[in-house]
Amino acid sequence: MARFAGRVALGTVAANGIGFATAKALADQGAKVLRADIEANQVTQATRQNGTEAFAVTVDIADPGACEATVGAVTLCLGRLEFAVSNAVIPATPQSACLYSLVVLQFNSLQVPQ
Numbered sequence: 268m269a270r271f272a273g274r275v276a277l278g279t280v281a282a283n284g285i286g287f288a289t290a291k292a293l294a295d296q297g298a299k300v301l302r303a304d305i306e307a308n309q310v311t312q313a314t315r316q317n318g319t320e321a322f323a324v325t326v327d328i329a330d331p332g333a334c335e336a337t338v339g340a341v342t343l344c345l346g347r348l349e350f351a352v353s354n355a356v357i358p359a360t361p362q363s364a365c366l367y368s369l370v371v372l373q374f375n376s377l378q379v380p381q
Contacts, residue, residue, distance in 0.1 A: 269297025276300045277341050277351040279328055282309035286354035293352070301341045303328070328355045 271293055278290035281302035290313070294300045300322070304310035307325040314323040322344050326337045341348040 269295075272297030274298045275341065275345045275347050275349045277303060277337070277348055278354065279303045279326075279352070280354040282306045282313045284354070286352075287313050289352050289354060299345050301337075301344060303337050328353075 274297070276290075276293050276298045278286055278293065278300055280286035281290040281300075282304035283306075286302075286304070290300050290302050302310050302314050302323045303326045304313075304323075305325065305327050310323045310325060324337055324340050326333045328334055338348060
């Protein structure tokens with residue numbers, strides 16, 4: 268049985284590089300993966316290449332509202348969010364502090380299945 272069979276994951280910066288490989292590894296192990304990236308065409312193409320149950324969304328992770336909407340998209344598309352892998356690097360700015368706070372609040376509000 269696949270390690271993450273039926274689990275729901277969000278992978279950021281998932282159009283190429285480490286984000287692509289991480290999302291692919293999760294999907295290969297049975298996870299339903301929502302790939303998020305600012306590069307619309309690349310993230311869509313990466314999702315098609317996967318050949319497993321995966322979805323794509325375009326998002327600028329430097330925009331806290333967009334991040335919140337992305338978490339909502341995961342819930343809308345896949346019913347829940349069980350874990351996320353963030354591959355993004357954001358320079359330390361007041362805006363990134365807001366993003367960090369949003370991520371922590373979203374994480375703290377998640378309900379872990381028993």
